[in-house]
Amino acid sequence: MQSTSGPSYKRHRYPAEIISHAIWLYYRFSLSFRDVEELLAVRGVVLSYETVRRWTLKFGQQYANELRRRRPRPGDKWHLDEVFLTINGKTAYLWRAVDQQGTVLDILVQSRRNKKAAKKFFRKLLKGCQYVPRVIITDKLASYGAAKREILPGVEHRQHKRLNNRAENSHQPTRQRERTMRRFKSAGHAQRFLSAHGPIRDHFCPRRHRLKAGAYRQERAHRFQVWNQISGAQLAA
DSSP: OOOSOSOOOTTOSSOHHHHHHHHHHHHHTTOOHHHHHHHHHHTTOOOOHHHHHHHHHHHHHHHHHHHHHHSOOOOSEEEEEEEEEEETTEEEEEEEEEOTTOOEEEEEEESOOSHHHHHHHHHHHHHHHOSOOSEEEEOSOHHHHHHHHHHOTTSEEEEOGGGGHHHHHTTHHHHHHHHHTTSOSSHHHHHHHHHHHHHHHHHTOOOGGGSOHHHHHHHHHHHHHHHHHHHTHHHHO
């Protein structure tokens, strides 16, 4: 039986194919809403950038959640790191966890990076992933060790700056989007955007350097097929 819990496009002027394509453009590439508006206009789809913005708010997280549910179980080695964000002149911290393959497990924007903040991030990770890792790798921030002793007491913890390059490299797409968007407007804005951006971008980045050309094209076609399924574009065709 086909699921009926997918996104609803009732009362929307444009079909699912156009809406999902606009959202794919916005999250997959470093584009502004106006860039997406112009790219669609070239194809004869006339709409405003504000329409694109509303679509991303309404459907972006729905798509990302469904992609997260469908992805294979992530690895058992978690790399955790936090990076500074400047939002309205104030410093915030983006906490991010990736597995050994670079898949983004979760993110959390917080105003602190103390023990309480680390514990909150650990709990969010465990709730979302629903399994306990074999090992976690962090930098030497003391908050990680203090929180790990309470939340994940039986998990191996490795703390070394050079071991955590995987997590540090995962911040690069965020920095790129931050520049395109001329910084995030608020902590909530950063959390909303990055929660959808991570799963969608990961879905369309199948580590091409590890695949032969034919295998890559096959994998890419499969991922577009999954995208059409979760967005409902395939059903509307």
